Amino acid sequence: MDVVNQLVATGQFTIVKQPLGFIKALQWIFAIFAFSTCGSYSGMFKMSVECKNRSESDLGIEVEFEYPFRLHQVYFDAPTCKGGNPERLFLVGDYSSSAEFFVTIGVFSFLYSMVALFAYIFVLEKYRENNKGAQIDFVVTAVFTFMWLVSSAAWAKGLSDVKTATDPDRVITLITACDEEENRCREVHDPKVSGLNTSVAFGFINLILWGGNLWFVFKETGWLGAFAGTYAQPSQEKQPAPDSFAQPGYGQEGYVQQDPYAGSQGGYQPEYGQQGGYEGGDYNQGGYEQQGGPTSFANQM
Incomplete structure (x- = not known):
C-alpha cells in the first residue's frame, strides 16, 4: 500500500487517465473477457427417441460438449428400436484449431497488456528514452491488431460450424432409428451458445481497441516528428x-x-525645374518668350 500511495502522490498513475494508458487498461480487461468466455465454455443439448416399442425408447439423450470443441470425440448412445444394445454415435467435426488460436491470442494479449501497463506506470522515463520502448510497443501492438483480426474471423467461422454440428435437428439424422416412420425423434433442449457469441464480440472489440491504440503509441515513437521535418524542409x-x-x-x-x-519624386520635375520648364518665373524665361509670339500679338493690337 505504501508503494501505491507513493505512486499516486508522485502522479505516475496519471498515465492511466491518458489515452495511451487508458486504452491499454481496456485491452487488458477485454482480453480476459475474450479468452475466458471461450475457454471456459461447456454446453449440452438433449434429444428423445420414442420407439414403437415404448420399452426401448430413450426420452432423455444428453450430449455434452466443451472447449476446445473436438466434437468428433464426443459420443452418445441412442436406441435402435430393434432390441439389443443401443448404438454409439459421434458428433461431426474438429474445431479446436480456431478456438485454441483465439484463446491463445487472448492470453498473450492479456500478458502483454499487463507488462505494458507496468512499464507505463513504473518505468515511463525509460520507455520514452530514445523512443526505443515506444517503437517496440508500436510493432507489437500492430502484430496483435493483425492477430486479433485473424483469430476473431477464424473463431467466428468456427463457432458457426460448432452451432451447425451441435444442432439437435441435425444430430437426429445420425440416429438410425429416426429413419423409421413408426419411431418418433425430437429435440428436447437446445444448447446455449450465448457465451460463445459474446466471445466473438469481445474478439472484435479487442481488434478495435488494439487498432485504435496504434495511433497513440505511434505518437510516442517520434516518427511523426521525423516525417513532419522531412516535409517541412523543402x-x-x-x-x-x-x-x-x-x-x-x-x-x-x-x-x-x-x-x-511620380509628381514630387519622379524624373520630370527636377528636369523641367533646371531647364526652365514649368516652375515659377522660369517658364517666362524659356523658349516661348524668346520667340516673341505673345509680344508681336500685343503690338498688332
Whole structure:
C-alpha cells in the first residue's frame, strides 16, 4: 500500500487517465473477457427417441460438449428400436484449431497488456528514452491488431460450424432409428451458445481497441516528428526565392524609382525645374518668350 500511495502522490498513475494508458487498461480487461468466455465454455443439448416399442425408447439423450470443441470425440448412445444394445454415435467435426488460436491470442494479449501497463506506470522515463520502448510497443501492438483480426474471423467461422454440428435437428439424422416412420425423434433442449457469441464480440472489440491504440503509441515513437521535418524542409528552402526576385528586379531598380508619373519624386520635375520648364518665373524665361509670339500679338493690337 505504501508503494501505491507513493505512486499516486508522485502522479505516475496519471498515465492511466491518458489515452495511451487508458486504452491499454481496456485491452487488458477485454482480453480476459475474450479468452475466458471461450475457454471456459461447456454446453449440452438433449434429444428423445420414442420407439414403437415404448420399452426401448430413450426420452432423455444428453450430449455434452466443451472447449476446445473436438466434437468428433464426443459420443452418445441412442436406441435402435430393434432390441439389443443401443448404438454409439459421434458428433461431426474438429474445431479446436480456431478456438485454441483465439484463446491463445487472448492470453498473450492479456500478458502483454499487463507488462505494458507496468512499464507505463513504473518505468515511463525509460520507455520514452530514445523512443526505443515506444517503437517496440508500436510493432507489437500492430502484430496483435493483425492477430486479433485473424483469430476473431477464424473463431467466428468456427463457432458457426460448432452451432451447425451441435444442432439437435441435425444430430437426429445420425440416429438410425429416426429413419423409421413408426419411431418418433425430437429435440428436447437446445444448447446455449450465448457465451460463445459474446466471445466473438469481445474478439472484435479487442481488434478495435488494439487498432485504435496504434495511433497513440505511434505518437510516442517520434516518427511523426521525423516525417513532419522531412516535409517541412523543402518548403523552408523555397522561401528566399520571392525575396531574391523582388529586391533586384522591382524593389530597387524597377518601377518604384523610375516611375515617370511620380509628381514630387519622379524624373520630370527636377528636369523641367533646371531647364526652365514649368516652375515659377522660369517658364517666362524659356523658349516661348524668346520667340516673341505673345509680344508681336500685343503690338498688332
